[in-house]
Amino acid sequence: MSTDYQQAREALGLSLRELRLTAPGGRLTGAQLVERLGGGWTKSKVSKLENGRQTATAEELQAWAEATGQPGAVPGLLAQLRGFESHIRSWRRQLASGHRPVQEAITAEHDRTTVLTIWENVLVPGMLQTADYARHVLTRHANLMQSPRDTEDAVRARIRRQEGLYERGRTYRIMMWEGVLRSLVCPPAVLAAQLDRLSAVVGLDTVELGIVPFSASLKIYPGNGFWVYDDRRVVVEDWHAELWLDDADSVAVYLRVWNTLRESAVYGADAQAVINRARRALHPQ
Incomplete structure (x- = not known):
């Protein structure tokens, strides 16, 4: 704290x-x-x-x-x-009425953002999740937090937010740890479909999708996931709360972390190869 x-x-x-x-x-x-x-x-x-x-x-x-x-x-x-x-938003309070209000609040941030910079080390970012993957993630989080169940409404709100991926003038700089591709937070079949979705995203004009492979040499450890909205706000998730940080120094630190991790990331065909390798591992011959 x-x-x-x-x-x-x-x-x-x-x-x-x-x-x-x-x-x-x-x-x-x-x-x-x-x-x-x-x-x-x-x-x-x-x-x-x-x-x-x-x-x-x-x-x-x-x-x-x-x-x-x-x-x-x-x-x-x-x-x-x-x-x-406004800086530390406890899950207990945020989820008092379920996950949908949380999804709607973050959608408001997306709507006013031109460049969204994302690092994830455990989960596929919500912007790229399939409905089934999102359903499993939100259900498990609701179980953990003992919050009201509004999973289907929350899934719909999350999927609607993905419309921004197809809007001109937006840029999504999304980078994730290879562990994200292999974390069985859902059944293998659901993860396989999710990996197929990631493969399809690689070619989108609005998306720069990078993967940091397990084999990469790291200049900094892959810590908590975070989202940087333009250069005005960082949202960091932890178990007890989300941190919403607006001060310029904090934003600069997180962008520096992202840029340091990016030095170990692969893009394009190389990223596709990492995704395909994780996909094959789900159904080894």
């Missing part, structure tokens, strides 16, 4: 503590506040929120302001929350 993020969370906690201590009619103890807040609240939770060890939801901030008799504080609290959650 970044220092900036933690400092912002601690600042929000201080605001919550101030509301408790300045409640109309006199300061509230933690126990008194818990009693006012009702079910689901504990003294431990109040302490964690006030000390920046846990992040409140928008609903919890509203409940807190009302319980302390200061509902007018809600807009300010929500502004603080938005200020740092």
